[in-house]
Amino acid sequence: MINIKFPDGNVRQFAAGSTAMDIAASISEGLARNVLSATVNGTLTDRNLPITQDATIALHTWRDQQGKETFWHSTAHLMAEALEALYPGIKFGYGPAGENGFFYDVEPPEGQAISSDDFPKIEQKMLELAREKNDYVRQEVSKADALAYFTEKGDEYKVELLQDLEDGTITFYTQGGFTDLCRGPHIPNTGAIKAVKLMKVGGAFWRGNEENKQLTRISGISFPKAKELKEYLEMLEEAKKRDHRKLGKELELFMFSEKVGAGLPMWLPKGHQLRQRLANYLEKKQEAAGYQQVTTPHIGKKDLYVTSGHWAKYGEDSFQPIKTPREGEEFMLKPMNCPHHCEMYKFRPRSYRELPLRLAEFGTVYRYEQTGELHGLSRVRGFTQDDAHIFCTPEQVKGEFLAVVDIVQEVLGMIGFDDVTAQISLRDPETPDKYIGKEENWQIAEQSIIDACKEIDMKTVTAYGEAAFYGPKLDFMVRDALGRSWQLGTVQVDYNLPERFELEYIGPDNEPHRPVMIHRAPFGSMERFTSILIEHTAGKFPLWLAPEQYVLLPISEKFNDYCEELKTKLAAQDIRGLVDDRNETIGRKIRDNELKRIPFLLIVGEKEMEAGGVALRIQGEGDKGTMSLDNFISFFQEQL
């Protein structure tokens, strides 16, 4: 017998050699039907792989991400099988599952190309093969046999992948007539794949290296039910409608100009108001939490960035130094605020009594992002970080960390994001030379984050290789109204800059000590945050953020003056809005202002003027009937 421990901590005994499937069956028939794969002792495996020793196990179904990814990975193999049938001689590179579907990088036979026009016939072939209900069969093979197989087949990319693998760890998976080099796991049978949609075709370099040959990447998604595919496609339609680049233009929030330059957003009046309200709200929270607001210039001497280490790391790829009439003098547009804040720390000697010192700045920075990377407001070359640097003692790190997480949770909740995850971003253990700073400091920093995360009330995940080059981070991710996941701000522990800038404080022992620096930005940047907020809300911002909270709609010009009076009264209550006094029908005014996502439309005609009230119409909900102005004001204040 072996002991199997479940995620909830329960331990049960099973016969040695039981599979995840057997274990699922012992829980319920439904689970046995739906289980797709399992994580056994931290490794994702097939559901029918015998377990011979005590283990911890998590069962995966279509409901969780690992289950989905197993399903999609298997679909990638199914697509490969279809492609091989349709394009004999096609060569295969990588074919993994991702967060949202799968792809396969392939090289079509000489002289042939695959375009989106070919998708229907590939999809059809895939479904045809799926209906054969072929099992995915796992097989352990020797390196020599594996090499022989793919050399014979002429799959040079697979042969290359095999070179890096060790004998004894190599497995093949076969379904129907298609065999692939694959670590697995896979779903048991192709029959589960009921709906398939190929989404995109594009280029991708073999192994992500632009020196290598470019392969054709075909990506798609699949589902166990046709209905789920339909819902997914509807979600994509909705996402298109909410695209912040489209809404930004329609709602007149921000713009770009070819003349000003790529990636340099300009906030129009309504966008500026929105951004300012977000910033003011955060600033108030920060002041309450002991932050002090500061302002620093947009440029700094090149030397500042030589000291910080950023020149060596990013100098070549940055906006190049600004020259002055003076020989040899060079300034850089600031790509981050930390060096300025470090100098501010050094303004005078610091005592341990004034730590933690929390310097906050809505600091605008400039980074020369690659041309192909620019994207609306979410990836730009000039942006404003909701930045702050906390200088503290090593003992204070954990407490400061927890306080930052508190602010982030409160602020994001207020703005309407309730599904927040914290990602612990650590070094990639395989590439230690990518990072600067002492090994010892890295270990302390990584450990403080891990320790702090044990105490926070937030979902956490760990990601290796996602750390910044100078320190580990905690990244905040939100799930939006369409279920998409976005990365927002970060908290980063930094032992490196205090070294480089030789920051010190005098401790209770009357000796100098080195402070720790924590970088943090809950939104990340105002630009990126706004882009996510626009897509999350589809432009229907929370009432307190809406640039205009109401529009008064006079039914005819006779009521314009009365509306102006109402506007004054509402302004006295800090309720902001406009009168739509255009010479248009009421139907037209309603339509135009509904499309502008105005939260409340106040319609005023004969009846309302006589009664001294308004007829309320709520955005997206329609007519709510007539009420007095005072009643509207109290209703408004309740909604706020």
Added chain:
RNA sequence: GCCGAUAUAGCUCAGUCUGGUAGAGCAGCUGAUUUGUAAUCAGCUGGUCGGCGGUUCGAAUCCGUCUAUCGGCUCCA
């Protein structure tokens, strides 16, 4: 930065393949209308067809180049 595509009125788009100097709807302006819960009617204005260069008797249309945008890739202090 790399691969591929696109750029025509404020917006959304037709015209480009097959060269003969532009068209629609909406927006805007003017007038009529004075409106009761998602588009009132009529008239008018508006474009060196992204910039520069080339081919040609003639270029929105063909070629080159630059800029910007879009979809991927790589990247993201």
